[in-house]
Amino acid sequence: MKVKYLIYFFTFLLTASFTISICDEWSEAKEQYNDSAWNLSKTQHSEDVSGAFQNSLRLHRIKRLSLVNPAxxxxxWQETERQTRNKIQQIRRYADSDARQQLTTQQKxxxxxxxxxxEKMLNNDTQQLAxxxxxxxxxFNINSAYYITQSSMDYYSYTYESRILNADAFLFLESIRLNNQLNITLTEIIDQLVDIKLNGLNDKESYLKTIQLTGVLNVLSSRLxxxxxxxxxxxxxxxxxQLLENLSPQQTNxxxxxxYASMAHGKELDATRIYAYVKELDRLSQQxxxxxxxxxxxKCRKKMYQSQxxxxxxxxFAGLLALFLLMPTLIFCSNISRWLTKTQGNIQHLSQGNMAIDAPEVFYSQELIAITDAINQLKQYHLEKVRLEQEKHALIKELESSSYLDPLTNIYNRRRFFREA
Structure with missing residues (x-):
């Protein structure tokens, strides 16, 4: 019996360890799933924010170019501007929403x-068309430069807060920041070229700024x-x-x-090629x-799928473990129920004097074994009682028969005569 209880105890410990392990693994997988879902939501929201920022810069460049290109x-751009303003309103509602607390105070x-x-930049660009x-x-140019600079700083601050800076997120953050830096540089180049076209060849400051911006493009190639x-x-x-090919020293130089040749020799700058160059870089940047x-x-969805x-x-596995524990319990309970039914029938038979009872099944429990032994002893007691009763009746019959016979002649005596008479 000690071995039996030892087996019970070992089974309990094994089941408990499996249950604790499953709970820990489930909690960890659930946490990873929530983190992945949280990162997916932040990434999708960051895509909307980045898209609104880039579209605004693109609209600014087109409006500025329209000052020197009547075509x-x-x-x-009116439809694009309408979509951009709608996107800005959607992002603002998201940031002001109390239902989704997915942004920190600094992010909001x-x-x-x-x-x-x-929005101020878009309005400023529209007014500048007059x-x-x-x-x-x-x-107006000063206002545009201020809006672009400050919105860029806010955007970078938002991206630093939007994700945990680990090895996985660093490459993604670097890609979107590099992309936005390229867009800002292209925007500044267009602004300076438009100023050159509007102010004429005497605008040496715009020439020098544009030449410096070509150096910025060359620096971005190392990050790429x-x-x-x-x-x-x-x-x-x-x-x-393709970006590196367009940002190569041959192109930027x-x-x-x-x-420099246009500034030094007073020759009017043909900006058509530069506009096409900026447009190609903008296309690659968008891709x-x-x-x-x-x-x-x-990547976020893949992590969510793995966690799920x-x-x-x-x-x-928990269901299989529960089934592993439940099935033996059900089988044991079924056997107990069948044993109790059979035992009840045996007791009723014994109480009626019927010795034809079914042999009870054996279970590994002291209480049930004791009940089975008691039933067997009761059966033996009844069998012994029946045997004694039979012997008693036979003895009585033998005594009665000997009382009616004469022992010498073996014929009926006077007692039998009087009984018969």
Missing amino acids: LEPAL IDIRSMLNLL PMNNQIRNL LFMEMVYSDPQVSRIIN GLAGEL FFQRSFDLEIE TAINGLIA
Whole structure:
């Protein structure tokens, strides 16, 4: 019996350890799933914020170019501006919503500030399309530069707060910041080129700023080289290679040489090639931006799927463990019920003097074994009682028969005679 209880105790400990392990694994998988879902939500929201920021910069460049290119009519960007303003309103409602507390206080402050600055920039660009003198235009240019600079700072502050800076998130954050830095540089180049076209060849300051910005483009190529080595996605590598080709020293030095030659020799600058160059960089930048977010969203969803698979596996294992414990219990209870039914029938038979009872089943329990032994002893007692009764009746019959016979002649005696008479 001690071995039996030892087996019971060992089984209990094993079951308890399995249960604790399953609970711990389930809790960890659930936490990972929630973290992945949280990262997915933040990434999708960051994509909306980044898209609104980039579209605003793109609209600013188009509006500025329309000042020197009459072919860029307002109908070409009005629909895009309407969509951008709607996106800004959606992001603002998201930041002000009390139902989704997924943003920190600093993030909400950064987003509100950035959205307000972007709207002011769009309004400032629209007002700048009206005819005005150079002095007023310069004031609008100063406002645009301020809005772009401050909104860029708010955007960077938001991205630093939006995710935990670990090895997985660093590459994604670096890609979107590099992409936005490229867009800001392209925007500044367009602004300076438009000023050169509007102010004429005497605007040496705009020439020098544009030449300096070509150097910024050259510096960005080194960061792209790093990302090309780290990223393992073929599509990203293809886009980065195209960007590196356009940001090569030959391209940037050639652009700077054209600007310097126009400034030094007083030759009117042909900006058509530069506009096409900026447009191509903007196209590649948009592809790089979209692919970076697609990869991050795919990674978050993959982690969610893995966590969900782990949770489902643990639930299935817990079900099997419960079944492993429940089935023996049900079988034991079924056997107990059958044993009790049979035992009740045996007792009723014995109480009626019927010795034809079924042999009770044996169970590994002292109480049940004691009951079975008691029933067997009761059966033996009844069998012994029946045997004694039979012997008693036989003896009585024998005594009665001997009382009617004469022992010498073996004939009926007077007692039998009187009984018969």
